[in-house]
Amino acid sequence: MHRLAVTPGGWNPQTDGVILVEQTPAPLVVLATADTDIQTLASAAPRLSADFPPFRVANLLQLQQQLTIDTYAAQTLARARVIVLRILGGKSYWSYGLEVVKETVRQTDADLIVLPGDDRPDPDLMSHSTVPLAIVNRVWRYFTEGGIENLTHALEFIADTCLGSNYHPPLPVAVPKVGRFGKAGEELIAQKAEGRGQDLGKVVVLFYRAHYLAGNTAPIEALCEGLERRQLEAMPIFVSSLRDAEVQVELSGKLEDADLILNTTGFAVGNGGDDSKVPGFPDVPVLQVILSTGTEEYWESQWMGLLPRDMAMNVALPEVDGRIITRAISFKAEETWNDALETPVVVYQPRGDRVEFVAQLAANWVKLRRTPPSQRRVALILANYPNKDGRLANGVGLDTPASCVEILKALQQAGYGVADIPETG
Numbered sequence: 001m002h003r004l005a006v007t008p009g010g011w012n013p014q015t016d017g018v019i020l021v022e023q024t025p026a027p028l029v030v031l032a033t034a035d036t037d038i039q040t041l042a043s044a045a046p047r048l049s050a051d052f053p054p055f056r057v058a059n060l061l062q063l064q065q066q067l068t069i070d071t072y073a074a075q076t077l078a079r080a081r082v083i084v085l086r087i088l089g090g091k092s093y094w095s096y097g098l099e100v101v102k103e104t105v106r107q108t109d110a111d112l113i114v115l116p117g118d119d120r121p122d123p124d125l126m127s128h129s130t131v132p133l134a135i136v137n138r139v140w141r142y143f144t145e146g147g148i149e150n151l152t153h154a155l156e157f158i159a160d161t162c163l164g165s166n167y168h169p170p171l172p173v174a175v176p177k178v179g180r181f182g183k184a185g186e187e188l189i190a191q192k193a194e195g196r197g198q199d200l201g202k203v204v205v206l207f208y209r210a211h212y213l214a215g216n217t218a219p220i221e222a223l224c225e226g227l228e229r230r231q232l233e234a235m236p237i238f239v240s241s242l243r244d245a246e247v248q249v250e251l252s253g254k255l256e257d258a259d260l261i262l263n264t265t266g267f268a269v270g271n272g273g274d275d276s277k278v279p280g281f282p283d284v285p286v287l288q289v290i291l292s293t294g295t296e297e298y299w300e301s302q303w304m305g306l307l308p309r310d311m312a313m314n315v316a317l318p319e320v321d322g323r324i325i326t327r328a329i330s331f332k333a334e335e336t337w338n339d340a341l342e343t344p345v346v347v348y349q350p351r352g353d354r355v356e357f358v359a360q361l362a363a364n365w366v367k368l369r370r371t372p373p374s375q376r377r378v379a380l381i382l383a384n385y386p387n388k389d390g391r392l393a394n395g396v397g398l399d400t401p402a403s404c405v406e407i408l409k410a411l412q413q414a415g416y417g418v419a420d421i422p423e424t425g
Contacts, residue, residue, distance in 0.1 A: 023056045023076045028083075035216075045340050080110055087115070111130055207236065247280075267313055290327065292307070327357055333348075378416065
């Protein structure tokens with residue numbers, strides 16, 4: 001027996017049972033994985049001409065159960081003339097939904113445009129579109145470049161090619177993949193230049209360009225303010241993806257004098273090999289800061305706190321790059337209801353105590369980095385469970401005590417005050 005939840009527009013990511021997403025039909029329907037796409041589409045809608053065809057937007061996270069997908073397809077998608085799917089994670093992420101949508105357009109003769117949810121081409125995914133590949137590529141470029149202007153033109157282009165309109169929008173406008181955000185840190189820089197401020201450290205805050213383009217920057221601004229309250233120079237920088245070689249090259253020139261990096265982007269860049277350093281990053285600590293994709297209510301009510309996808313994207317995978325996990329500083333919350341799109345607009349809302357914790361942790365790491373190795377006090381803590389000496393440190397298949405001896409030797413060679421190192425483990 002399922003508990004049935006009926007959600008207009010549908011944003012309720014942790015509801016148990018089945019969610020039915022209710023939207024009235026429209027000629028154009030856009031289904032996206034990223035809330036930033038929905039935020040930007042909501043901002044683009046008022047810029048469209050008064051005669052622009054009605055369109056609906058929904059988040060694919062709300063279309064996960066088979067009953068939900070089937071019902072939404074029958075009530076909304078079956079009466080659409082063009083459907084746009086923007087799927088993050090490839091075909092496997094939404095395989096059942098994709099098959100249902102394909103069957104729907106086969107029956108209705110509607111146009112289907114299937115796009116990757118990021119800037120990496122996915123020919124297999126895009127091949128499920130029913131319109132020419134040139135059209136798919138151009139729509140994808142609008143979404144990949146992002147921003148209100150590009151998504152406004154994307155909607156106009158879709159209307160021209162699939163609905164018979166005549167808006168003739170320009171080609172996608174390129175947006176820098178890397179850029180400095182806001183004026184954080186400028187006052188401290190001026191104070192230091194005038195000899196009025198202490199040089200307590202420079203902290204770079206990395207975040208996704210999509211958040212910058214959608215105006216979804218409240219957590220980043222709150223974190224920078226927390227750093228500045230501790231007299232740290234905050235430098236927020238947006239990036240399209242740390243996996244992009246061009247981004248890595250451009251970042252290398254901006255990170256040279258950083259004492260610490262606070263990274264809010266997900267996944268891993270390295271392959272887990274011996275050299276897991278991110279190309280372009282200096283030899284400084286990198287702390288992983290989490291922008292949770294769940295609600296604060298869910299986080300408080302669950303013993304694990306974060307959603308499984310957050311654990312994967314922001315804990316397990318970043319550790320492959322050697323990042324130091326910190327805390328979740330923000331959670332998703334519904335900001336407004338968009339009547340035209342019949343969907344909620346969801347934003348990240350910072351949580352003050354978590355922001356302060358991470359800001360203070362950053363200050364501590366900067367202080368530690370600026371302390372000479374001989375004056376640092378470092379402890380190695382080994383687990384002893386079950387409490388048998390033969391299982392010390394619980395390293396299955398590993399000689400952990402021997403590893404500790406090698407770590408102590410390495411610390412001594414690096415200038416740490418280590419004495420009386422055992423010869424063996």
